[in-house]
Amino acid sequence: MAVNTEKNSYTIIFAIAMVLVVGSLLAFTASTLKPKIVENERMEMQQNILYAFGVNDNEGKGDITFIAKNKVAEAFKANVKEQLVLEYKDGKIVKTMTREQYMAEYNQEPYLIDIKKQQANAKAGQSRLLPLFVGEKDNQAVYVAPIRGKGLWDAIWGYVALDKDMVVRGAFFDHAAETPGLGANIKQRYFIDDFEGEHLLSDTGAFKGIAVAKGNNDPTNLRKDDFKVDALAGATITGDGVAAMIKNDLKLYLGYFENLKKPASN
Amino acid sequence: MGLLSKKDAKLITDPLADNNPITIQVLGICSALAITAELKASLVMSIAVLFVMGVGNVVISLMRNIIPSKIRIIVQLIVVAALVIIVDQVLKAFAYELSKTLSVFVGLIITNCIIMGRFEAFALANKPWRSFLDGIGNALGYAVILIIVGFFRELLGAGTLFGIPVLGDPIEKTGVYALGYENNGFMLMPPMALIVVGLIIWVQRSRNKALIED
Numbered sequence: 376m377a378v379n380t381e382k383n384s385y386t387i388i389f390a391i392a393m394v395l396v397v398g399s400l401l402a403f404t405a406s407t408l409k410p411k412i413v414e415n416e417r418m419e420m421q422q423n424i425l426y427a428f429g430v431n432d433n434e435g436k437g438d439i440t441f442i443a444k445n446k447v448a449e450a451f452k453a454n455v456k457e458q459l460v461l462e463y464k465d466g467k468i469v470k471t472m473t474r475e476q477y478m479a480e481y482n483q484e485p486y487l488i489d490i491k492k493q494q495a496n497a498k499a500g501q502s503r504l505l506p507l508f509v510g511e512k513d514n515q516a517v518y519v520a521p522i523r524g525k526g527l528w529d530a531i532w533g534y535v536a537l538d539k540d541m542v543v544r545g546a547f548f549d550h551a552a553e554t555p556g557l558g559a560n561i562k563q564r565y566f567i568d569d570f571e572g573e574h575l576l577s578d579t580g581a582f583k584g585i586a587v588a589k590g591n592n593d594p595t596n597l598r599k600d601d602f603k604v605d606a607l608a609g610a611t612i613t614g615d616g617v618a619a620m621i622k623n624d625l626k627l628y629l630g631y632f633e634n635l636k637k638p639a640s641n
Numbered sequence: 642m643g644l645l646s647k648k649d650a651k652l653i654t655d656p657l658a659d660n661n662p663i664t665i666q667v668l669g670i671c672s673a674l675a676i677t678a679e680l681k682a683s684l685v686m687s688i689a690v691l692f693v694m695g696v697g698n699v700v701i702s703l704m705r706n707i708i709p710s711k712i713r714i715i716v717q718l719i720v721v722a723a724l725v726i727i728v729d730q731v732l733k734a735f736a737y738e739l740s741k742t743l744s745v746f747v748g749l750i751i752t753n754c755i756i757m758g759r760f761e762a763f764a765l766a767n768k769p770w771r772s773f774l775d776g777i778g779n780a781l782g783y784a785v786i787l788i789i790v791g792f793f794r795e796l797l798g799a800g801t802l803f804g805i806p807v808l809g810d811p812i813e814k815t816g817v818y819a820l821g822y823e824n825n826g827f828m829l830m831p832p833m834a835l836i837v838v839g840l841i842i843w844v845q846r847s848r849n850k851a852l853i854e855d
Binding site: 411 | 675676677678679681682706707708709710711712715716719723726727730731733734735737744745748794795804812826829830
């Protein structure tokens with residue numbers, strides 16, 4: 376080719392053209408695919424919440440299988456009886472909103488509340504909105520709360536189903552970028568299933584959380600009131616992150632569960 | 642291979658053994674250590690790299706006469722990054738579950754030195770078809786090592802292959818565990834990947850003395 380590719384002016388023109396072409400190509404792809412991606416993410420949230428409720432297509436003891444996509448919307452309606460939004464400020468829950476009240480004010484479904492944003496709000500001294508999904512599992516009322524924290528490389532998050540005594544009745548964890556084969560295994564059944572039946576509160580009602588512990592001599596997790604589950608080998612920091620997000624985020628709901636136990640005063 | 646001339650076929654077969662990107666050129670070690678704790682991750686990564694190397698090499702080769710040499714590295718980086726992001730977006734829209742599995746690898750693909758290495762060493766100086774074969778060949782060479790390492794690490798570290806228990810149940814003590822065998826958790830750590838790669842290099846060089854450098 377006859378172009379002199381060594382000239383500075385050519386280099387600059389080439390760089391500009393390259394940036395324009397690649398930039399618009401990426402922008403075009405992103406904007407055309409966005410509606411589909413948002414829809415996929417919305418469905419995934421519903422699948423995750425339903426998983427914590429115990430609604431899934433799991434077979435045997437293998438991988439996690441969510442409920443099929445074409446059944447999600449219906450199952451979500453049937454299983455999530457109520458979507459509450461608690462407003463948390465200065466160490467206590469100051470307001471409880473029903474789904475209708477929340478939607479009237481914010482014009483979005485409570486399950487779409489961005490936990491990351493709410494955590495940032497809380498850090499900035501503002502109030503934090505805590506979604507809580509009420510439904511039933513094995514004929515008893517369960518409350519599913521979203522949690523979010525830090526793993527080794529990136530964010531980790533999940534949904535935990537609690538009964539009225541804050542005993543875990545189901546859970547789901549996911550991660551953005553934990554190491555495959557190590558930290559990424561927090562979304563495997565053998566890790567998640569261990570949480571079922573674990574207590575969050577001591578006998579006196581103090582909030583203890585669940586530690587992801589090494590060497591607790593209970594690999595099959597028979598003791599459910601030791602506030603510990605067996606850790607994953609080679610994933611110490613991810614495991615600590617799971618314990619931390621359970622502790623930090625579920626603690627905020629304590630006030631709501633204490634209220635549940637009080638005999639109705641009115 | 643009737644389709645390929647002898648010279649072209651060498652582009653594919655060479656990187657599989659005597660010019661392997663990992664064990665001979667010592668490229669792409671970082672991702673080989675990071676993700677080979679299980680076989681499934683190794684396989685997913687191999688397929689992703691195969692795609693990016695094949696297409697990327699062709700794109701760079703087509704552009705080889707117009708890329709200013711002063712900024713060629715940045716141009717290569719942009720091509721890889723753009724390719725990976727477009728693929729990721731398309732998967733997110735049409736194969737969401739698959740994209741979730743791949744998400745962690747996206748960053749690793751962009752920084753994989755094999756890709757940049759082959760762009761720089763081959764695609765910039767060769768025609769598209771040969772560059773394509775070179776890309777595929779090197780990606781396969783990379784895949785072979787990843788899968789070998791992943792196989793041994795998952796088998797000895799967790800007693801499973803593709804997540805399926807093959808040695809029995811370590812808690813119920815069935816299969817080989819009944820004989821007192823234990824999983825070696827250390828195999829799941831990245832240092833063991835380095836040692837396994839080292840063993841492969843040792844075996845390879847003791848079989849073919851020509852590979853030993855002074």
